[in-house]
Structure formats: structure tokens, C-alpha cells
Amino acid sequence: MGKKFVCFCEDLTEEDVLEAIHLGYDDIESLKRYAGFSTGPCQGKTCMLQVLRLLATQKHLKPSDQHLTTQRPLLDPVRLGVLAGREEK
């Protein structure tokens, strides 16, 4: 069987996430910081629910019993030049 990717931005497979959970990074915040999902260009849009599902299965919880990591702007990546624009005028 091929690899099961949960996070394309940071090249994380299901196996990587399970290993991190077994090492003790078993809350969503620590898991994010140890494994690195949700820190790439998608900012969690593709990986967060996959990881929550894995975490819930491992801890015998419902996915709905867990929280997401803090959702922040920007919705999509924005160029520094655009952000600096208003100040520059």
C-alpha cells in the first residue's frame, strides 16, 4: 500500500502523526508544533480534520470533543508588499 498523506504542505503521513501521538504529543496544540501540520501554506485547511480524526481514534474520543488550534487571518497567503502598501502611501 502507498503512503497515506495527511498534510501535503509539510509532507506528513498518517504514520508520522501516529508516531508523534505515541511519543506523548497527544493534544492538538503539541501535536501541531511537534509534527508541523497546519503550519504550511494551507494553514490547516487540508490537514486539521484528518489529524483530529486520528487523534480522536487514538484517544477513543469523538472528534467533536476536541478543539481546533487557533484560526487566524490571513485566509490565503498575502504578499508583504501588499500589506505594507497602506503605510507607504
Next chain:
Amino acid sequence: MKVVVIGAGILGLSIAYNLAKRGADVTVLEKQYPGSGLSVRAIGAVHSQWKNESDIRLAKKNRELMNQLSAELNFNIPFRRDGHLMIATGKEQLGELESNAKLQRSLGVDTRVLTPEEIESHYPFLDVSSIVGGTFSKGDGPVHPFSVVYGFWNGLEKHKGQLTKPTTVTALHAKDHRICSAETSNGPVEADTYVVAAGTGSREILRSVGLDVPTELVKQEMLATEPLRFFLGPMIQEYPDGISFTQSLRGEIVCELPTTGEEVRKDNSTTLEFLEKAATELIRFMPALRDVKVLRPWAGLVETTRDSEPVVGRCAYDNFWVAFADSGKAVMFAPVIGDLMAEQIMSGKTNPDLETYSPARLLR
């Protein structure tokens, strides 16, 4: 000796690890997750370019400890000794940097004063047109803060210490000049010695035993860009409190800036003002970043004191120790504070290197 450490931030975990290493029976109580305050929000500057003797001495010892930390903890801690470059954009700031450098050199730190031309020749991607000079120390450099937090956590467990999460400490109880128990969300906990390293939650815990230390909260905001091929080795900081920026080993440009003003909400929210200011500052010093995209901003609260020094040491009761209000120094001083605090707690004798930071100077 049984010790309870309240708070699994970078300071609490460093103290806990160093105590467990010396044979203490250590339990760390954490109300959220390890590093959940500012520790995992920092961008990881480690430098020794301070203006007073005690900070310089501590920083010098700290960077040696930081350098050995991967080996000691058997955990990958990328402390990159690519240096820390302080840049000045005004004559007055440059004068301060020069006199700081003189003091640093007299204490054995390898700080050099650089002209704008030298800065440009080392780092051709910097636009030095607004820079009048700077100082640089090669033994400084960025560290990856999560790895320090997780390294100490790992080391603590190897020495049979334990981390209990989530557990909230609601109050301490004192009797006959000693702390006798901690009240927690999981019932009372008793130990011989108590350490509070609970970041911005520390003051409330101290108040439960009639102690208070005045502090102030400063909002700090950070951002990370999309990853680029690695080119930016050192941490660069506009002295004294302008932008700090570097590149992470994954290639993101990361930076931080304090957000000031009366309207600022003292919480972990992100502001558009920060994004605009940080973008402007980054482009000012590195015009080529104009077309690089920001992936994510984030924010944290730095707790400071009136002398901008951390509160570290024995606190009013015989068996009570604290380490908080780090004034932005927790990540860069965690190894040395953990080491010296553990030594003090085990021996009961105070270390002269930590005297400057004693809670006694601020207690009311």
C-alpha cells in the same frame, strides 16, 4: 525531595528537568499544554548583547549550556550559532550599542562593532541605507523554541519526573513560613518545595498566599512567511525594541514586534496594524521580501517588570521559589535559569549570579 513545579513553559520545564537530574522527585502541573503561554510563540533569539553585567554573565553561561543541550538531552535542538546582529538606525542607539559592546567584551563575550559597509558585505540582502552601524556576536544565534520545550519535557520524563496536564492550580496554602499544599483542579497536592513558573498566571497564584509583584503585560506579535531557500543565518534586531527577524530552518522568514498603544487588546489576538508595520519594516531592511507571502501571524503577551528583568528566586517562604515575568528573556535564558535555580533549590543557598532577579526587589 519532592517538588511541585507549577507551569510547563520553557522555564518551568527547564527547572523541573534540572531538579529531576539532581535526584529530586518532580511533578509539573500544566493547565493547558507544554509551552502554552509565550514559550511556543517566541521566534527564538538567543543573545548576549545586554547592557548590564548580570545579564551578560548569565547570557554567556546560557549560550554554552544551549550549545550542549542537544547532546545532554539526546534531543534535536537546533541552536544555530550564526550570530545575532543588532542594528542601529540612529546615532544615539549606535552609541549605546558601542558602549554595551565594550562591557560585553570586558566580560569575555566576542561582540564586534560593525559599520554599515561591513554589514552590507556580510549580508548583501540587507538594505543598509537607514542603518548607521551595529554589533554582532558570533556565539549568539536563533534557536527553535519548541524543540527546547520538548527537549526539557523529554529529559524530565527520562529522569522519572512527570508532567500532569491539564491541571489548574487555583491556590496555594501557607503555614508557619512554609507553603504546605497546592489546591488544583484534580484535588490537593503536597510537596516539600513549590516552584511557580506559570507565566502570566503566576501573579494570581502568588496572591493566594498574600504576595504580589507588580508587572505589566506587553503585546508581542509575530509572523511567518512562505518558506524560501535558506540564506538568512543570524537573528537581526533593530536596537533597542524594533523588529527582530530571522529565517527558520524550514525556510520561513519569521519576525516579531511589540504592539503598543492604548487601544491594544492585551490578549493573543492578531492585529492588522502589526501586519502592516511588520511588512513595512521587513521591506525596509530587505526590499527583496516585497513579493514574499505571509502565511500566518500570531501573538503573545510578554510580562515585564519595572526594571525589565525577570523575577527569579526564593520568594518570601522557605520552600517557595518563583520564575516568571521573564521580560522577554525566557527562551534565551531557560537553560541557565533552570540550572542555577535547581542548584539553589537543592542546596538552599542562593547563587550570586541570580541576585539581580530576586523577587525581594519587587515584592509588596
